[in-house]
Amino acid sequence: xxxxxxxxxxxxxxxxxxxxxxxxxxxxxxxxxxxxxxxxxxxxxxxxxxxxxxxxxxxxxxxxxxxxxxxxxxxxxxxxxxxxxxxxxxxxxxxxxxxxxxxxxxxxxxxxxxxxxxxxxxxxxxxxxxxxxxxxxxxxxxxxxxxxxxxxxxxxxxxxxxxxxxxxxxxxxxxxxxxxxxxxxxxxxxxxxxxxxxxxxxxxxxxxxxxxxxxxxxxxxxxxxxxxxxxxxxxxxxxxxxxxxxxxxxxxxxxxxxxxxxxxxxxxxxxxxxxxxxxxxxxxxxxxxxxxxxxxxxxxxxxxxxxxxxxxxxxxxxxxxxxxxxxxxxxxxxxxxxxxxxxxxxxxxxxxxxxxxxxxxxxxxxxxxxxxxxxxxxxxxxxxxxxxxxxxxxxxxxxxxxxxxxxxxxxxxxxxxxxxxxxxxxxxxxxxxxxxxxxxxxxxxxxxxxxxxxxxxxxxxxxxxxxxxxxxxxxxxxxxxxxxxxxxxxxxxxxxxxxxxxxxxxxxxxxxxxxxxxxxxxxxxxxxxxxxxxxxxxxxxxxxxxxxxxxxxxxxxxxxxxxxxxxxxxxxxxxxxxxxxxxxxxxxxxxxxxxxxxxxxxxxxxxxxxxxxxxxxxxxxxxxxxxxxxxxxxxxxxxxxxxxxxxxxxxxxxxxxxxxxxxxxxxxxxxxxxxxxxxxxxxxxxxxxxxxxxxxxxxxxxxxxxxxxxxxxxxxxxxxxxxxxxxxxxxxxxxxxxxxxxxxxxxxxxxxxxxxxxxxxxxxxxxxxxxxxxxxxxxxxxxxxxxxxxxxxxxxxxxxxxxxxxxxxxxxxxxxxxxxxxxxxxxxxxxxxxxxx
Numbered sequence: 072x073x074x075x076x077x078x079x080x081x082x083x084x085x086x087x088x089x090x091x092x093x094x095x096x097x098x099x100x101x102x103x104x105x106x107x108x109x110x111x112x113x114x115x116x117x118x119x120x121x122x123x124x125x126x127x128x129x130x131x132x133x134x135x136x137x138x139x140x141x142x143x144x145x146x147x148x149x150x151x152x153x154x155x156x157x158x159x160x161x162x163x164x165x166x167x168x169x170x171x172x173x174x175x176x177x178x179x180x181x182x183x184x185x186x187x188x189x190x191x192x193x194x195x196x197x198x199x200x201x202x203x204x205x206x207x208x209x210x211x212x213x214x215x216x217x218x219x220x221x222x223x224x225x226x227x228x229x230x231x232x233x234x235x236x237x238x239x240x241x242x243x244x245x246x247x248x249x250x251x252x253x254x255x256x257x258x259x260x261x262x263x264x265x266x267x268x269x270x271x272x273x274x275x276x277x278x279x280x281x282x283x284x285x286x287x288x289x290x291x292x293x294x295x296x297x298x299x300x301x302x303x304x305x306x307x308x309x310x311x312x313x314x315x316x317x318x319x320x321x322x323x324x325x326x327x328x329x330x331x332x333x334x335x336x337x338x339x340x341x342x343x344x345x346x347x348x349x350x351x352x353x354x355x356x357x358x359x360x361x362x363x364x365x366x367x368x369x370x371x372x373x374x375x376x377x378x379x380x381x382x383x384x385x386x387x388x389x390x391x392x393x394x395x396x397x398x399x400x401x402x403x404x405x406x407x408x409x410x411x412x413x414x415x416x417x418x419x420x421x422x423x424x425x426x427x428x429x430x431x432x433x434x435x436x437x438x439x440x441x442x443x444x445x446x447x448x449x450x451x452x453x454x455x456x457x458x459x460x461x462x463x464x465x466x467x468x469x470x471x472x473x474x475x476x477x478x479x480x481x482x483x484x485x486x487x488x489x490x491x492x493x494x495x496x497x498x499x500x501x502x503x504x505x506x507x508x509x510x511x512x513x514x515x516x517x518x519x520x521x522x523x524x525x526x527x528x529x530x531x532x533x534x535x536x537x538x539x540x541x542x543x544x545x546x547x548x549x550x551x552x553x554x555x556x557x558x559x560x561x562x563x564x565x566x567x568x569x570x571x572x573x574x575x576x577x578x579x580x581x582x583x584x585x586x587x588x589x590x591x592x593x594x595x596x597x598x599x600x601x602x603x604x605x606x607x608x609x610x611x612x613x614x615x616x617x618x619x620x621x622x623x624x625x626x627x628x629x630x631x632x633x634x635x636x637x638x639x640x641x642x643x644x645x646x647x648x649x650x651x652x653x654x655x656x657x658x659x660x661x662x663x664x665x666x667x668x669x670x671x672x673x674x675x676x677x678x679x680x681x682x683x684x685x686x687x688x689x690x691x692x693x694x695x696x697x698x699x700x701x702x703x704x705x706x707x708x709x710x711x712x713x714x715x716x717x718x719x720x721x722x723x724x725x726x727x728x729x730x731x732x733x734x735x736x737x738x739x740x741x742x743x744x745x746x747x748x749x750x751x752x753x754x755x756x757x758x759x760x761x762x763x764x765x766x767x768x769x770x771x772x773x774x775x776x777x778x779x780x781x782x783x784x785x786x787x788x789x790x791x792x793x794x795x796x797x798x799x800x801x802x803x804x805x806x807x808x809x810x811x812x813x814x815x816x817x818x819x820x821x822x823x824x825x826x827x828x829x830x831x832x833x834x835x836x837x838x839x840x841x842x843x844x845x846x847x848x849x850x851x852x853x854x855x856x857x858x859x860x861x862x863x864x865x866x867x868x869x870x871x872x873x874x875x876x877x878x879x880x881x882x883x884x885x886x887x888x889x890x891x892x893x894x895x896x897x898x899x900x901x902x903x904x905x906x907x908x
Contacts, residue, residue, distance in 0.1 A: 085464050089160060095136065096159050102140035114145055115222025118192070125192045135166065138189045142217065146184065149216040157468040158182040164463045165441040166190070170282055170454060172447045172464045174471065176565055176601020179443045183278050184214050186441065191223055191244040195275035198437075199247045202281045203395070204229050205541060210280075211247035218245050228252045237270040250285045253277075254294040254433045258426040261684045262296070264783055266691040274437045282442025283590060286430060286458060287450050289390075290666050293673065295403065295427040298791075304408060304418040310362045311412035313345050314370050325371050328621050328661075332367045334360075362405060369409035377511040379410060384417060386410045389512065394557020404802075424794045428680065429673045431457055431666075446593045453663055457670065473577070473600025476609040477643040478585075478651065487613040490641060491583060492521035494609075495553060499527050503575040504552040506566070508595040509583045515555050518583060522553065529553035540564075547598075548578050568604055577605035584616045585651055587658040612651065622654040671815055672801060675822045682826075683790050687783065696778040697767075700841070703834040704759045707735060710831070712752045725749055735835055736762065736842045762842050778841070785836040793829040797822060 109117070118141075121134055139162060143154045154162070158178050162185030164171040173179050183199060190197050201207045211227040218225045226240025228248030237256060240246050253271075260269045279285050317323060322338030325331075334342065342363055343351050351360050373379065379388050380396065386407060388397045401407040401419075411418045434440055435458060447454065451462040481487040491507070498505050509515045519531050532543050532554060541564040547554040549569035568577060578599040586592050592610065599606030612619065690696065711731045714724035729749050733740040736759045744750065750758060767774045800821055807817045 085462075088463055089466065092160050092163050095163060096156050098136040099139045099143075099159055100156075102137050103144070106137075106140045106144040109141075109144070111148065111220070114141065114220060117141055118188075118221050118223065121192050122194060126194065131166075131189055131192060134192065135163070135189060138192070139163075139185045142185050142188045142221070145220045146181065146217050149220040150213075152181055154178075154181060154185065155468045157466055159185065161443065161465045162186050164465060165278055165443060168439045168441050168460070170442040170444065170447050170460050170462045172462055173443060173445060174467050174601070175445045175597040176604075177445075177465070177467060179280065179445075180210055180214060183280070183443065184217050187214075187245055187278065188218070188221060188223065190276045190439075191218075193275065194244075196241065196243070196272050197245050197275065198253060198277040199245065200250050200253060200277055200279040200285060201247060202284055203249060206280070207247045207249055207252075209541075211245075215245075228256065234268060234270055241271050250279070250289065250430060251294065254428060254430065255296065257433060258294060258296050258428060261687055262426060262787065264691070264780070266688070269691075276439045277434065277437045277441070279434070279440070279442040281444050282454075283444045283447050283450055286434060286442065287453060287590075287666070290430045290457075291662070291669060292400075293427050293429045293669070294433070296425045297403075298423055298425050304420060306358070306362055307366070307405075307408045307412040307418050310359070310366045311409070313342070313363070314366050314413075316345060317341060317367070319371065323367055323371075327372070327617075330368070330372050332364055332371065334363070362409070365405045365409040366412070368406060369413045373406075373410060374513070375414070376513045376516070380512065381414050381416060386414055386416060394510075394512065423791070424798060425791055427794070428677070429670060431670045432673055432677045432680075434458065445597045446590045449588075449590045449593070449659070453666070457667070467603075469603030471600055472603060473596070473606040473608065475596060476607065477645065478610045478612050478648050479641045479643060480647055481611070481613045481641050482638055484613040484615055486638060486641070487611050488517060488521055488583075491518065491581060491611050492525055492527075494581065495522060495529075496525045496527055498579055499551060499553055501575060502551050502571075503577075503579055504548050504550065504569070504572060505554070505579050505581060506547050506595075506598055507553070507555045507581045507583065509555065509557055510586055511557065514583055515557065518555050522555075527553055529555055532556040548572060550575070565601065566598055567601075573605055576607060579606070580608035582608070582610035584612055585610060585618050585655065587618060587655065587662065589652065589655050589659070592655075618654055618658070619651065622657050672818060675819050676797060679793075679822070679826050683786065687786060690779060690782050690786070694775060696775060696782065697763075699782070700763065700778060700837070701760065703838055704756055704763075707834055707838060708752055708755045708759065711735070712755070735839050738762075741843055759838070759842065766841060766844060777844070781837050781840045781844075785833050785840065789829050789832045789836060793825060796825050800825065 121129075121138065125131065125134070139154075139159060143159075147153045155178070157173075158181060161171040161173050161177070161179065161182035165183060166186035166189055171179070171182070173182065187197050187199060199210065201210060207227055208229060211225055215225040223245060224243035226243035226246040228237060228240050228246060230252065232240070240248075241256075256271050257274075260271050263269055317338060319325065321335065322341050323332055323334050326333075339351050342359070343349070346359060348356050348359065350356065375381065377389070378391070379386050381387070382396070388400050388402065389395070390397055402410070403424075405421055408418050408421060440458065440460065442460065447462045448464060454460040454462055479487075479490065481490065495505050495507065507518055509518060515531055519529065522529050530543050530547075530553070532540055543554060544556065544564045544566060546552060548566045550572055552569075566578060572578070580596055580599045582592060582595055586595075596608045599608060614620075690699075693699070711728055714720060714727050717724070729739060732738040732749075732755060736742070736755075738744055738755070738758055742758070742762050744758065766777070770777050800818060804814045804818045804821075807814045
């Protein structure tokens with residue numbers, strides 16, 4: 072009660088913050104006449120002047136009023152669009168590194184140009200992140216007219232660009248692109264061998280459009296770059312044939328809430344009998360157990376046309392939140408292969424992780440992060456806890472007048488869909504446009520079939536083509552138009568009402584069921600009622616909808632029973648609506664825990680990733696790598712001599728040290744030891760350094776390149792192996808809970824031990840390669856007339872001791888590769904004796 076009184080008297084935290092911005096808006100408006108008096112040529116001059124001032128230490132905040140006023144005038148001249156005061160407030164919120172919650176139709180795309188230009192003055196590049204390639208291309212071209220008018224460069228990152236094209240786009244003042252492209256470019260940059268091949272600059276400032284979709288919905292799946300593993304695909308076919316022979320409940324149980332499957336004791340015995348195994352849980356049979364569980368998931372949890380579609384012989388994932396297909400993305404851990412076996416399409420080889428990162432950890436690397444969306448308030452706690460982002464609700468330019476009707480609740484889905492079809496038919500006859508939101512492709516097709524029976528013309532949007540998607544959604548507000556779409560399809564596209572539609576009540580939104588997240592429902596409702604337009608919305612529910620069945624059925628079904636609901640009847644009841652909202656809150660909390668757990672585990676990997684990627688950058692940028700290699704030598708020799716540091720080392724310990732010196736450095740094998748005696752620790756270091764000095768003399772000015780190559784090669788190989796080990800550790804760590812141990816702490820402890828082992832192996836493998844290296848420098852002029860740089864060829868470890876290198880003296884005239892061989896065979900030299908060289 073006390074909090075309510077305080078809020079009434081002094082306003083909420085958000086209201087107080089917005090109130091503080093009003094004087095700033097007045098200042099911006101005060102510069103309008105000054106900017107209107109400028110000539111077109113003066114705009115780029117102003118930007119250049121301000122860039123110089125920022126480079127000399129002037130704060131961006133000092134330039135905010137003038138810059139925003141300049142951008143608003145540039146927008147009017149370039150696009151005939153003038154920012155409203157509400158958009159100015161939105162721009163300030165974004166510049167402050169917050170999330171601006173702006174309702175649909177309030178012009179987020181235009182509002183973002185204000186902080187983009189202001190922060191571009193720092194000269195470090197600003198990223199605008201969108202949900203798909205279509206919006207990235209559209210916004211870069213559309214808003215790009217403003218930036219170019221101001222003399223700023225604009226780049227766009229799209230799928231399929233070459234590295235030089237990406238470099239050019241990232242070097243621009245403003246860069247548009249999708250979250251996937253930005254994230255994958257970061258990972259790919261950390262797999263490059265030369266610093267000049269990197270495409271991204273340092274991550275300075277990003278504005279994330281549809282921030283809830285990117286930082287919440289898509290954050291459950293990490294970005295992974297993988298390469299083929301060597302596992303056979305035949306096992307998937309074998310296991311897939313076994314699945315129909317297993318019975319639900321008898322052989323396995325399904326938990327739909329957490330999408331998990333467990334084998335019963337009887338099911339384990341049945342699998343052992345079918346596969347001819349004595350013990351399914353024997354360590355050597357663990358892969359069979361894993362594949363059986365994945366195949367059961369593929370058959371009994373993952374549904375075609377809901378979780379995935381089959382297109383041109385490929386299983387393509389469907390995003391559960393957007394309904395969009397995700398070509399190129401694959402489920403990990405063998406699940407995708409199990410789906411391919413289920414659908415009898417070609418099974419692709421399993422992949423091994425080469426690089427990965429979560430969206431949470433990628434976007435937290437930016438010096439400053441901001442976002443904009445129509446719906447963020449319900450996830451404000453998660454934004455604050457994970458990203459340290461505050462949510463600020465920006466007032467609308469005009470009052471919201473959309474009418475949101477209570478939910479209509481039916482006993483069965485059949486009754487619900489009949490009512491939906493009849494409602495759409497009646498509205499269509501009246502001429503009022505209708506947008507129908509579904510949660511899956513499958514549900515879209517059900518509604519479409521019903522409308523065909525009622526002879527209602529309509530468009531079905533399954534979000535497979537972004538350009539077509541935007542075009543269909545943009546016309547959804549025209550008279551008599553009926554559009555069926557997944558809840559978030561066409562997001563980012565404004566629905567403008569056609570002629571006469573205002574008088575009919577505006578766009579009517581129909582939700583065919585409640586989504587797991589209230590925010591997704593709010594997004595669907597938000598498609599109607601833009602900029603003070605009239606509109607209406609209603610959701611239709613049934614007791615056997617997935618949400619009610621899994622998360623609220625007993626309480627709600629009991630309530631419906633007391634209300635005496637009959638077949639075909641519907642009720643509007645606030646108590647039921649509240650119970651449904653509570654069910655949604657449960658699922659939201661559950662999904663938040665999933666994302667938080669993913670982040671908790673990835674935070675361990677993130678610390679390790681930062682160490683490795685920082686070391687990679689140092690190796691690529693450093694021209695003097697000898698000190699690093701010398702430190703490796705000292706560390707490894709000290710480690711190898713550990714057995715001799717006991718009080719009374721025996722001959723066995725000496726032999727162990729001698730063996731390791733030969734194995735790692737080639738001492739006593741490839742490189743002879745003086746007097747064949749075991750040197751002391753300092754003597755061993757001198758011997759290894761002497762080996763490296765000989766390599767340096769042979770390689771000449773190529774020595775730095777050789778060091779860089781083998782340092783990066785060893786680092787990448789061992790990091791890849793470490794990722795595989797961490798994946799294995801992560802898979803089984805949950806079982807530690809049964810031993811009263813915290814799985815996260817165990818993962819952190821054992822992950823650290825694995826990481827220390829990997830760092831040691833990087834040193835060992837680098838020096839093993841360098842000390843066993845046989846170097847062959849072949850001059851290009853031997854077989855081409857034109858003078859070209861030398862080319863290096865590397866071969867791996869040599870088992871035999873290599874003879875000491877002697878200066879090359881030619882006793883006979885030089886023989887060209889295409890000349891007749893001097894041996895008299897009649898063949899060309901390169902095909903005869905020359906081939907041995």
